[in-house]
Amino acid sequence: MPQPGSKPRIAIIGGTGYGGAELCRLLLAHPGVELSRVTSIDHVDEPLEAVHLNLHRTGLCFRNIPPREAAQGVDVVFLALPHKVSATLAPELAEVSARVIDLSGDFRLRDRDAYARFYGGAHPHPEHLGGFVYGLPELHREAIAKARRVASPGCFATTIALGLLPLAAAGLLRGPIHTVAATGSSGSGAYAQPGTHHPLRANNLKIYKALQHQHTPEIEQTLGDACARGGHEASVSLQFVPVSAPLPRGILANSFVQLPPEVDAARVDSLYREFYEGAAFVRLLGTERQxxxxxxxxxMWADVSWTVGEVVAGQRQLVVTSALDNLVKGGAGQAVQSMNLMLGLPETLGIDAPALWP
Structure with missing residues (x-):
């Protein structure tokens, strides 16, 4: 822990991507911590603001140093590295005294077979799977506050799970859930690919990784944890179709659920408001607006609305719509939210700014 009267010191490993850029933006303005070190294998010795043009003079330059050295003398280390890269660092991370928050998907899953299937190969250190607390405060706030290692959730996973957690905790998710979710181009990373190049994406809508997106087992695992917390046997499966949308930021997810016929609009409203009572960043719009x-x-806002339909073939039809910024509540901002909890700071400190408009 930091010395009395001093701010906790923070390091970012992998600071040149969009996730790293958002971490820099949020942490430089955070009143409770000091961003002390940012590493990268690119743009070495260049000022942060030379790469992230939205930043003012920061006094910091990108450094190319080993992770163990980057973690020395700091209180929290953020890993803003690509999937499969963080996984290779597991032995080093186990030895550092700093708290670690990983933004990749490498430590979110507990099942090594699910990791191998959805991430395209075996985890290099499967013994560390399950050793990180899953960083979704709406479900694991107390565990995050005590954690030394946190795996911050994926953007689709956060959006879809926040829309469905109250139903899972009530034991109302049965059989496959069908979700269609559209995401902005920043979710594809800072380096252009043929499918994300702006002239194509700006005039296009298309699906990708249908029924095989890597966040699918993460969502199923999270909803299963919510079932267990509510004392219900987990029987959740997800049929997920992601959509590439022509916008830079944001995710909009629509999840289609069948409920028992006796679960009416008033019951749905009650379940959501009870589950999210006191949640710092979840806004329940209900049926009033979408x-x-x-x-x-x-x-950091995650907005959730729902449409309660008729009873068809003995099942109440429900559509839950959830929206968030994939780089903030779905990425760096949620990681900072976990940091606040881990350091005993107010949960919303430094991340409660209003949304941009329009």
């Missing part, structure tokens, strides 16, 4: 991306852009 969640939309423009209302959450650049912010």
């Amino acid at each position: 969640a939309e991306v423009v209302a959450i852009k650049g912010s």
Whole structure:
């Protein structure tokens, strides 16, 4: 822990991507911590603001140093590295005294077979799977506060899970859940690919990784944990179709659920409001208006709305719509939220700015 009267010192390993950029933006303005070190194998010795043009003079340059050295003398280390890279660092991370928050998918899953299937190969250190607390505060706030290692959730996973957690905790998710979710181009990373190049994406809508996106087992695991917390046997499966959308930021997810016929609109409303009572960043719109991306852009807000339909073939039809910024609540901002909890700081400190409009 930091010395009395001093701010906790923070390091970012892998600071040149979009996740690293958002971490820099949030942590430089955070009143409770000091961003002390940012590493990268690119743009070495260049000022942060030379790469992230939105930043003012920071006094920091990108450094190319080993992770163990980057973690020396700091209180929290953020890993903003690509999937499969963080996994290779597991033995080093186990030895550092700093708290670690990983933004990749390498430590989110507990099942090594699911990791191998959805991430395209065996985990190099499967003994560390399950050793990180899953960093979704709406489900694991107390565990995060005590954790030394946190795996911050994926953007699709956060969006879809926040829309469905109350139903899972009530034991109302049965059989496959069908979700279609559209995401902005920043979710594809800072380096252009043929499928994310702006002239193509800006005029296009398409699905990708249908029924095989890597966040699928993460969502199923999270909803299963919510079932268990509510004392219900987990029987959740997800049929997930992601959509590439022509916008830079944001995710909009629509999940289709069948409920027992006696679960009416009033019961749905009650379940959501009871589950999210006191949640710092979840706004429940209910049936009054629909969640939309423009209302959450650049912010930590996760908006959730729902449409309760008729009883068809003995099942109540429900559509849950959830929206958030994939780089903030779905990425760096949620990781900072976990950091606040781990350091005993107010949960919303430094991340409660209003959304950008329009």
